[in-house]
Amino acid sequence: MNYYSLNKQAPKVSFQEAVVQGLAPDKGLYFPESISKLPQSFFDSIENLSNEEIAFEVINQFVGNEIPEKELRQIISETLSFDFPLIKVEENIYSLELFHGPTMAFKDVGARFMSRCLAYFNKGKDLKNTVLVATSGDTGGAVAAGFLDVKGVEVVILYPSGKVSDIQEKQLTTLGQNITALEVDGVFDDCQEMVKKAFLDEDLKFKNLTSANSINIARWLPQMFYFFFAYKELKKENKPLVISCPSGNFGNICAGILAKKLGLPIEHFVASTNINDTVPKFLKTGKYDPKPSKATISNAMDVGNPSNFIRIQELYGNDLENFRNDFSSYSFSDEETKQAILEIYKKSNYIAEPHGAVGFLGLKRELEKYPNSIGIFLETAHPIKFSDSVQEILSVKLSIPEQIESVLDKEKKSSKISNYEDLKAFLLS
Ligand SMILES: *Cc1c(COP(=O)(O)O)cnc(C)c1O
Numbered sequence: 001m002n003y004y005s006l007n008k009q010a011p012k013v014s015f016q017e018a019v020v021q022g023l024a025p026d027k028g029l030y031f032p033e034s035i036s037k038l039p040q041s042f043f044d045s046i047e048n049l050s051n052e053e054i055a056f057e058v059i060n061q062f063v064g065n066e067i068p069e070k071e072l073r074q075i076i077s078e079t080l081s082f083d084f085p086l087i088k089v090e091e092n093i094y095s096l097e098l099f100h101g102p103t104m105a106f107k108d109v110g111a112r113f114m115s116r117c118l119a120y121f122n123k124g125k126d127l128k129n130t131v132l133v134a135t136s137g138d139t140g141g142a143v144a145a146g147f148l149d150v151k152g153v154e155v156v157i158l159y160p161s162g163k164v165s166d167i168q169e170k171q172l173t174t175l176g177q178n179i180t181a182l183e184v185d186g187v188f189d190d191c192q193e194m195v196k197k198a199f200l201d202e203d204l205k206f207k208n209l210t211s212a213n214s215i216n217i218a219r220w221l222p223q224m225f226y227f228f229f230a231y232k233e234l235k236k237e238n239k240p241l242v243i244s245c246p247s248g249n250f251g252n253i254c255a256g257i258l259a260k261k262l263g264l265p266i267e268h269f270v271a272s273t274n275i276n277d278t279v280p281k282f283l284k285t286g287k288y289d290p291k292p293s294k295a296t297i298s299n300a301m302d303v304g305n306p307s308n309f310i311r312i313q314e315l316y317g318n319d320l321e322n323f324r325n326d327f328s329s330y331s332f333s334d335e336e337t338k339q340a341i342l343e344i345y346k347k348s349n350y351i352a353e354p355h356g357a358v359g360f361l362g363l364k365r366e367l368e369k370y371p372n373s374i375g376i377f378l379e380t381a382h383p384i385k386f387s388d389s390v391q392e393i394l395s396v397k398l399s400i401p402e403q404i405e406s407v408l409d410k411e412k413k414s415s416k417i418s419n420y421e422d423l424k425a426f427l428l429s
Helices: 015-021 042-043 050-064 069-080 107-124 138-146 166-173 186-202 201-208 217-237 250-263 278-285 311-315 319-328 336-350 354-367 382-392 401-410 420-428
Strands: 002-005 030-032 087-089 093-098 129-134 155-161 179-185 241-244 266-272 327-331 374-378 416-417
Touching: 002 015, 015 050, 015 107, 015 217, 042 138, 042 155, 069 107, 069 327, 069 354, 087 217, 087 336, 093 129, 093 217, 107 129, 107 138, 107 155, 107 217, 129 138, 129 420, 138 155, 138 166, 138 179, 155 166, 155 186, 155 416, 155 420, 166 382, 166 401, 179 186, 186 241, 201 420, 217 241, 217 250, 217 374, 241 250, 250 266, 250 311, 266 278, 266 354, 278 311, 278 327, 319 327, 327 354, 336 354, 336 420, 354 374, 354 382, 416 420
Parallel strands: 093 374, 129 155, 155 179, 179 416, 241 266, 241 374, 266 327
Antiparallel strands: 002 030, 087 093
């Protein structure tokens, strides 16, 4: 399979090149050259397939012959070594829990898939890749765990000192081996700025730098799997499905739209955001007007200029009416989010965290228009990852799951840096 850059100023590349480069040389995001529907027989018998079999059918055309079937099945099997439970929260409303992976964030799936693809491509070569990521919290932990001990890949994570939660910091800084955490004296935007500068720095070309956020196709594409898993569970209900994704960079929902292109019967998508409402505004006015991000309690979605928006536009043929037919987007304040967490708990005894609660709110609003449907909201993190807000809102004490417990006793190891020169010196050392 070939990929083209959405800026259309760079040559087409293979799956491997797109994964290794991350972003195209013209700074565009890569997009698959063709998208083929899966055969009807696949959907007819999906309930008889395992998650791993489903995932193979879904991703196969996007990898093509660049990874042999046996190895690709192995990568998928390692990627999906945990559950994706669908929990009934109310009549016709389900939470699809994506947080049962090693770092309890949905980004585990993409990070694990990408790391194993890179490892496959590097096998038997001297080549080394350096994955450089800036994180405001959740991405870094998933990438660190996903790439731990993967041969031929060094991972360098930049995070803003004092601005991530204790659990998140432990997940970033205690792994060692091929993972290095750099604690930046600054905010998330400073980290992001440094990473961007490093990608453009000719002196660092030999480091084969790549990114591991959802601009990378190997992080983005495997997120399609969740939507198929949910369909498999709910197919027997024989009702239209409405799916709400709590959205920040819009990678997850963009994968859902791609899943629909493959023939997955999803009636309608809802992109639920916090007050960073660039996309809800776009759907209303037709004008895309990115803004600097504002801080909220659902901080993994504090994004003012969602990087995958351009891919969504491409999927809808840059046609606003197409877009609106399939897709709604609503924005909610922290106050509404807290209220929702409380309400879900009181009514259903279900503990949602701020991102999932935003998803729930968007779903509820949309279901007013689709009363005979089944609604699903994605729960993208375990409540313990946002325990400060959840415990305060619900006045409960959350118990600490095993995955988290095991990192809390480990010793933090990080190096402090304050500017780009420090980062460069580190990368050159
Ligand atoms: C990253 C993240 C999101 C947003 O996902 P996108 O694909 O960027 O839209 C939502 N919730 C949590 C907990 C996240 O970590």
